[in-house]
Amino acid sequence: MKVRIKFTKTGILKYIGHLDLMRYFQKALRRTDIDVMYSKGFSPHMIMSFAQPLGVGVESLGEYFDLEIADTEDVSLIKDKLNVTMAEGITIEAVCVLPEKSENAMASVKAADYYIDFYDKKPDFTLLNETYLNSSELFYEKETKSGKKEINVKEFTFDFKIEESGLFIRTDASSGGNLKPGAFLEALFKKANLDLNEYKYHVMRQDLYTLNENNEFVSLGLIYA
Amino acid sequence: MQKCPIPEEIMMKIDHPERYIGNEINSVVKDKDKVDIRFAMCFPDVYEIGMSHLGIQILYDMFNKFEDTWCERVYSPWVDLHKIMKEEHISLFTLESKDPVKEMDFLGITLQYEMCYTNILQILDLSDIPLLSKDRTWDDPIVIGGGPCTYNPEPIADFFDIFYIGEGETMYRMLLDLYKESRKNGDSRKEFLHKAAKLSGMYVPQFYEPVYNDDFTLKEFKPLESDVPVKITKELVTDMDKTYYPDKPVVPFMKVTQDRVVLEIMRGCIRGCRFCQAGQIYRPVRERSAEYLKEKAVKMLKNTGHEEISLSSLSSSDYSQIEELVNFLVEDCTKKKINIALPSLRIDQFSVDVMSKVQDIRKSSLTFAPEAGSQRMRNVINKGLTEEQILNGAALAFKGGWTKVKLYFMLGLPFETEKDIEGIALLANEIAKTFYDTVPKEERVNGKVQITVSTSFFVPKPFTPFQWARMDKREDFIDKAEHTKHYIASQLNQKVIKYNWHEADVSMMEGVLARGDRRLSRVILNAYNKGCIFDAWGEYYHHDVWMQCFEEENIDPFFYTTRERAEDELFPWDFIDCGVTKAHLLREWHNAQNEKVTDNCKARCSGCGALKFDCGICVNR
Ligand code: SF4
Numbered sequence A: 001m002k003v004r005i006k007f008t009k010t011g012i013l014k015y016i017g018h019l020d021l022m023r024y025f026q027k028a029l030r031r032t033d034i035d036v037m038y039s040k041g042f043s044p045h046m047i048m049s050f051a052q053p054l055g056v057g058v059e060s061l062g063e064y065f066d067l068e069i070a071d072t073e074d075v076s077l078i079k080d081k082l083n084v085t086m087a088e089g090i091t092i093e094a095v096c097v098l099p100e101k102s103e104n105a106m107a108s109v110k111a112a113d114y115y116i117d118f119y120d121k122k123p124d125f126t127l128l129n130e131t132y133l134n135s136s137e138l139f140y141e142k143e144t145k146s147g148k149k150e151i152n153v154k155e156f157t158f159d160f161k162i163e164e165s166g167l168f169i170r171t172d173a174s175s176g177g178n179l180k181p182g183a184f185l186e187a188l189f190k191k192a193n194l195d196l197n198e199y200k201y202h203v204m205r206q207d208l209y210t211l212n213e214n215n216e217f218v219s220l221g222l223i224y225a
Numbered sequence B: 001m002q003k004c005p006i007p008e009e010i011m012m013k014i015d016h017p018e019r020y021i022g023n024e025i026n027s028v029v030k031d032k033d034k035v036d037i038r039f040a041m042c043f044p045d046v047y048e049i050g051m052s053h054l055g056i057q058i059l060y061d062m063f064n065k066f067e068d069t070w071c072e073r074v075y076s077p078w079v080d081l082h083k084i085m086k087e088e089h090i091s092l093f094t095l096e097s098k099d100p101v102k103e104m105d106f107l108g109i110t111l112q113y114e115m116c117y118t119n120i121l122q123i124l125d126l127s128d129i130p131l132l133s134k135d136r137t138w139d140d141p142i143v144i145g146g147g148p149c150t151y152n153p154e155p156i157a158d159f160f161d162i163f164y165i166g167e168g169e170t171m172y173r174m175l176l177d178l179y180k181e182s183r184k185n186g187d188s189r190k191e192f193l194h195k196a197a198k199l200s201g202m203y204v205p206q207f208y209e210p211v212y213n214d215d216f217t218l219k220e221f222k223p224l225e226s227d228v229p230v231k232i233t234k235e236l237v238t239d240m241d242k243t244y245y246p247d248k249p250v251v252p253f254m255k256v257t258q259d260r261v262v263l264e265i266m267r268g269c270i271r272g273c274r275f276c277q278a279g280q281i282y283r284p285v286r287e288r289s290a291e292y293l294k295e296k297a298v299k300m301l302k303n304t305g306h307e308e309i310s311l312s313s314l315s316s317s318d319y320s321q322i323e324e325l326v327n328f329l330v331e332d333c334t335k336k337k338i339n340i341a342l343p344s345l346r347i348d349q350f351s352v353d354v355m356s357k358v359q360d361i362r363k364s365s366l367t368f369a370p371e372a373g374s375q376r377m378r379n380v381i382n383k384g385l386t387e388e389q390i391l392n393g394a395a396l397a398f399k400g401g402w403t404k405v406k407l408y409f410m411l412g413l414p415f416e417t418e419k420d421i422e423g424i425a426l427l428a429n430e431i432a433k434t435f436y437d438t439v440p441k442e443e444r445v446n447g448k449v450q451i452t453v454s455t456s457f458f459v460p461k462p463f464t465p466f467q468w469a470r471m472d473k474r475e476d477f478i479d480k481a482e483h484t485k486h487y488i489a490s491q492l493n494q495k496v497i498k499y500n501w502h503e504a505d506v507s508m509m510e511g512v513l514a515r516g517d518r519r520l521s522r523v524i525l526n527a528y529n530k531g532c533i534f535d536a537w538g539e540y541y542h543h544d545v546w547m548q549c550f551e552e553e554n555i556d557p558f559f560y561t562t563r564e565r566a567e568d569e570l571f572p573w574d575f576i577d578c579g580v581t582k583a584h585l586l587r588e589w590h591n592a593q594n595e596k597v598t599d600n601c602k603a604r605c606s607g608c609g610a611l612k613f614d615c616g617i618c619v620n621r
């Protein structure tokens, strides 16, 4: 059967990259007695699929991976079995069973929420808000193999709000249009004539979303719950 | 939440910030107010190298089993962070508590290769600990060195307070107790070190003085206090089943070199290859029982979640219970989808059978280390491997489906002639021929065999029969490598033979440091001050800078390498007793000259001197 596992990645573990995180979970699963399914072949590997990789330096309260396990497993025990062997900063939040023909975590991701906390000097939030609302285009220069490319980040942003000491954004996180919060900030600050390098900030991913049949965003953890 | 002494802006700018975060599974965090002793254990190289070292894992586990001690880890910050830490005055910290290394009671540094010597200074410097032992106070940790390079600690004697000679499992408890008592009594640092110098295996350089002849050979090496030992005998574990070995090794987040469970099946080697230091200083061979190892393997795999287990020893085929152990692992591990790595197994029917079960034959390659090309030369170096054995092994492997072979040789061995160099090419060619003779055309999977010949340059090491040998010059090395290349190119099967060789400059410096004396501390210090670190990493080794340092300190580096040594010369390391006597080594040096082979410990005891430890193969024959 296939299960979806929701976890957090916070604190100093934000410096662990995606490949290391995958290896971390493979080892963690091996430390438990959970009966994980393996691919066939000479070097079998666990059948797992991670949702949109988190950038190094970004924390998250809502990460996901899907995992094939034996049908005999008691799903209600998986969370605790894993939590006793987690490093500080990674916590399993929920485990749910996926229907037979569900899309895997990676393919179903459509959007992500981020909270950006300016913990030192605060930028002029009113100015940023006005800039966002009044510009139809916010350009970010992306370096690609074939040279520089201008991207209108506004097209990939679904929501934007000022909240307390920071900004909240909901951006495209699909594999085709994934917008990184850093790219969004660069475009917005440039348009507002602010130098992003002068500000220190933390980014916290809050959750990942997919679309339901009514084209509404639903948390990846709730779609089949 | 966990601390990080390096600000976020810097962490995001450097390579692999995960090297500096600690917090790994099975790392040990204690309450610092509830321990008496804080020990920082350091491998002076980058995290992924240092974390792969078994010795530190063993000692880390041992120290942390002591209730009054908290052992933490520290590694060399990579060059990018090194520079920033110097500029921004960030003090080096331990990975567990993130507290400054300077606040620790001990800083233990393991010395695995000579080319890490400038990194010792890097660690001290970034920790704000005075580089020279004589300048330190109780505000600084006791800096203690261990590992194979302590068998000639003289080139780095000025930087260490104590060297622990031998295996760490035995004497640390006594040293820690002595330390606690000394601190309670309000002893001075010197008083403590003086007491430590009387403990078995401890060498405290400040209580000894080398006296030189006019030509800088050693005249005398004398204790400066009447109550410290004249000779320091190495420490060793006598029963390998009744000692420390971790059940829960630390599991790095980052992919490190040794990303697997490592099972040390025995210590020492029964073979006395005459160039090999490990074969002498770890004598006698001591095995762990298969029962003990099976239990450890199961526990360690369970506690780490690693997907691979590797056997570790100098020569695994000589382990008396190898078949039983390997069969157990194959059975147990394949069930759990765990790979088995079997390095240093001799190629015979058993190993070929096992490897075909646990390895992907198409991808893996077979390794032979004949070390010398001709039989005459293999007799000189006492490598008990005949051409027939190599070719039979290769034939077995080819029949089993392997097509890739790696061959390791040394150039510049004592008494080497042109014929021996040509022998390398001839042997490689014979192996290719064996492939074509054993595997019929229609069964050749990739069509052909791939043979890789690698040569390294011979570096004479202390406590080996070749400690008297002169080392080749850089030019000789390059010349010999060119000849090897030429001979390979003139073989019939040259198309399937690839040839690699190592840097000659680094080998030369390794040769200087390996048999160096205390005068070299000045040169190393000067090299560090001129920016040398990570000398073991080819691209960071600056030969010209090192040469300039020798010139400035008025020391001739060739004194240590190309000079002929008299048989009765007093060596800087002679005050250490590793068990094997100098008389035995000299006998072996003569046997080398006479191309005479000496039996291994299992076949016949050659009376090397290690019998006095009363353990291992010397008593269980
Ligand atoms: S087999 Fe020879 S080279 Fe290998 S460890 Fe033993 S003595 Fe050293």
Ligand code: SF4
Pocket: B283, B284, B285, B600, B601, B604, B605, B606, B607, B608, B609, B610, B611, B617, B618
């Ligand atoms: S005393 Fe004999 S058996 Fe023991 S290590 Fe030496 S040569 Fe080997």
